[in-house]
Amino acid sequence: MRTRRTIALLALAVVAVAVLAACGSKSKRSVPSNAIAVVGSEVILRSQFDGLITQSKAQYAQAKKTFPAIGSSGYETIKNGIVNYLVESAAIDQQAANMGVEVTSAEVNASLQQAITQQFKGDKAKYQAELKKEHLTEQQLLEGFRQQLISQKVQAQLTQNVTVPKSEIKKYYDAHKSSYKVGESRAASHILVKTKALADSIYAQLKAGANFATLAKKYSLDSSKSNGGSLGVTQKAQLVPTFANVLFALKTGTYSKPVKTIYGWHIILATGAIKPAHTQSLSEASTTIEQTLLSDKQKKAVTDWVTAARKYATNNTSYATGFAPPKTNTSTVATTTTG
Numbered sequence: 001m002r003t004r005r006t007i008a009l010l011a012l013a014v015v016a017v018a019v020l021a022a023c024g025s026k027s028k029r030s031v032p033s034n035a036i037a038v039v040g041s042e043v044i045l046r047s048q049f050d051g052l053i054t055q056s057k058a059q060y061a062q063a064k065k066t067f068p069a070i071g072s073s074g075y076e077t078i079k080n081g082i083v084n085y086l087v088e089s090a091a092i093d094q095q096a097a098n099m100g101v102e103v104t105s106a107e108v109n110a111s112l113q114q115a116i117t118q119q120f121k122g123d124k125a126k127y128q129a130e131l132k133k134e135h136l137t138e139q140q141l142l143e144g145f146r147q148q149l150i151s152q153k154v155q156a157q158l159t160q161n162v163t164v165p166k167s168e169i170k171k172y173y174d175a176h177k178s179s180y181k182v183g184e185s186r187a188a189s190h191i192l193v194k195t196k197a198l199a200d201s202i203y204a205q206l207k208a209g210a211n212f213a214t215l216a217k218k219y220s221l222d223s224s225k226s227n228g229g230s231l232g233v234t235q236k237a238q239l240v241p242t243f244a245n246v247l248f249a250l251k252t253g254t255y256s257k258p259v260k261t262i263y264g265w266h267i268i269l270a271t272g273a274i275k276p277a278h279t280q281s282l283s284e285a286s287t288t289i290e291q292t293l294l295s296d297k298q299k300k301a302v303t304d305w306v307t308a309a310r311k312y313a314t315n316n317t318s319y320a321t322g323f324a325p326p327k328t329n330t331s332t333v334a335t336t337t338t339g
Contacts, residue, residue: 029318036083036323039090040316049323051140052082058135080325089147091313095305096150099157103149111145112138158305159298169289173282180280184236187272188247189229191215192222192264199258199265206255212269221264233272248274 029038037044056078060067068074120126131138173180189212193199202215213228224231236244240261250256250270259266319325 031318031320037317037319039087040094042090044086055135083323087313087317091309095309096154101153103146107149108142108146155302158301162297164290164293169286172289180285184277185233185275187233188231189269189271191220191229191267193219194264196265203258203267
């Protein structure tokens with residue numbers, strides 16, 4: 001999972017985690033005095049918990065809010081969120097290892113260096129200042145990158161062999177055929193400018209033999225300028241009425257006089273013939289359907305794996321006194337964050 005600010009993300013993640021429902025342990029183990037829990041063979045130290053509490057307090061301070069007092073419901077929500085974050089991370093690590101997934105120190109360090117380069121232009125002083133601001137140690141950050149890489153590798157392994165049979169594509173198409181109706185459409189390009197004076201000038205240049213795509217790249221305000229003004233094939237119903245009426249009245253290969261819409265002044269070029277409304281055939285729709293079904297199957301494969309990891313945590317975690325999660329079916333999220 002990548003965001004604009006990786007360091008901030010890791011600081012937020014520790015207080016924005018779902019509380020696992022009734023995450024008890026059927027297999028009791030002795031929890032060391034310096035730990036808060038034992039997940040399978042992994043000991044979660046009290047120092048790990050304290051470090052994340054410190055980050056949470058820093059976030060409250062940045063938001064100019066008072067951190068909940070120990071024993072209050074607000075504190076318990078944050079505490080349970082952090083404990084469950086640590087427990088779930090340990091369970092995922094162990095289940096990933098069972099799949100043969102490994103992350104090397106070199107890979108973790110490479111991710112850190114990439115973040116420093118991208119976010120701080122390689123300025124390590126600014127990077128260290130950000131760590132201090134977020135109350136993060138470099139070791140905590142490296143651990144965050146390690147978990148991120150494990151998640152990526154697990155997802156890649158779970159989804160690499162997922163396929164969609166043609167029979168499933170046809171079944172989906174037959175059940176959703178009405179969704180593949182396509183309205184009257186046409187391929188077009190345009191040049192969009194703010195003023196009529198500039199539009200008139202561009203129109204005059206076109207009349208004098210100038211290239212439409214060249215002028216679009218030079219003058220157009222629309223993102224299509226990088227493609228020479230091309231809008232591709234667009235359905236009439238999806239266009240602003242004034243624009244649509246002009247486009248669908250043009251002969252293929254001709255352009256319009258300046259046309260005003262709510263977006264500004266356009267010169268429109270009809271680059272393709274009008275395609276009548278129709279329902280896409282199975283052949284036409286199959287690629288889109290396959291992508292949809294493949295995405296759904298891949299998400300399910302990952303979701304099922306995470307569910308199994310959580311079940312492992314439920315059955316193989318022992319807690320120190322005061323750290324066991326509440327036995328409820330509530331799935332809550334502590335969301336005290338800063339931008």
